[in-house]
Amino acid sequence: MAKPEPIAYIWHKDYVNESDRYIPTTNRNVMVHLLIEAYGLLDNMMTVTPKKASIQDLAAFHSMDYLNFLSNPNSNRDEDSINDENDDYGLEYDCPIQDGIIEYCQRVAGGTIEAARMLNNGFCKTAIHWLGGGGGYNPANTARTWTSVTASLIGKEISEDIPEHEYFLEYGPHYELPVSQSLRKDLNTSKYIAEVVSTVENNLEQIN
Template sequence: GAGHPMKPHRLALTHSLVLHYGLYKKMIVFKPYQASQHDMCRFHSEDYIDFLQRVSPNNMQGFTKSLNAFNVGDDCPVFPGLFEFCSRYTGASLQGATQLNNKICDIAINWAGGLHHAKKFEASGFCYVNDIVIGILELLKYHPRVLYIDIDIHHGDGVQEAFYLTDRVMTVSFHKYGNYFFPGTGDMYEVGAESGRYYCLNVPLRDGIDDQSYKHLFQPVINQVVDYYQPTCIVLQCGADSLGCDRLGCFNLSIRGHG
């Protein structure tokens, strides 16, 4: 609805900023590949992806049971073109990973990606398909160790959960934690399990953290992680809700500090 904070048309505004700041002159711009159901099922369940492909605002009354089962509703509503939206942003992340694997580029950016809350069997927190997990799975074909860094104000729970039991992906998340703040995970004692034990790092932060405080915390943590883990590829989720004045956030980072 009109009050929902996640609106796909905001991507057009991002595209306009990239054009008018001249950023496109410093990069190669690709039309995104559209991810198939098969691509999405590299992480998600077939039943869930089949539901996303079939449901629409016109027929959702016939999917009441599935809507509840797959957590699609208020936070993650059904809207026209839902599956195409998922297909495009997921395909862009998958294409970026493929370009990196084929050494076509050193850095790949998906302005529309980073939907880090989506789980294997359900939507969560405005996220339907976890393009990050799917992109990382592609990177793992060529890279022995992938480091995932998340600076969204919300904990990157979907990505952490996906790789919690492996040492091939190390997840590091800087986020607000506590006081029932969504998604309610990301305690510093969540460190991974089995082969992934100590390959999960959570850094809970206080309200109002500013650029200088964030930098003094972020840099030494990441420097030590990189020195220890020696990743062959790094994936960064740049959630903008950690910026000051964001309607869903409570940090005080400037655009320069966030960048």
């Protein structure tokens, strides 16, 4: 029987707890991790602790004006100027600017860079880094979805019944893994998805 391809899981307790402080969906990341853990999926992956990305790492993908703004979002600018820059950089609505946001970005980017390095250096065939990736405004459904994807990547069938764990009650009233279909139209066209994949692949090639 062929040996399963190694899968890297980017995670650290402090990293998860810190990242949940900077997104508008409370406890989303910790719920994702604990559901993956409750299903026993961690036993099929190697856990990798990410390093905090440097400003120089971020500068490979972002302008210094943007990074300087994140480092000092409220300094030496009047309220109108700050609001204009928030709009320019998309830091409104579900991505509000906060003190310490640059450290959060460094943590999330560090996890992504570590995942890319694991892939590029041949240490794994798949790297999972669920933190920070936007979206996921229903924490329970986010955890359901990302746990299902993780199990699929591993090649492990898991029960539709949510295992008992710390956040078990958040999955009521049915306590099942499948996500109920909504009436919202899926606007992700095949062309758009292909463009996103191409962009991600091009970015990965830039990381040694």
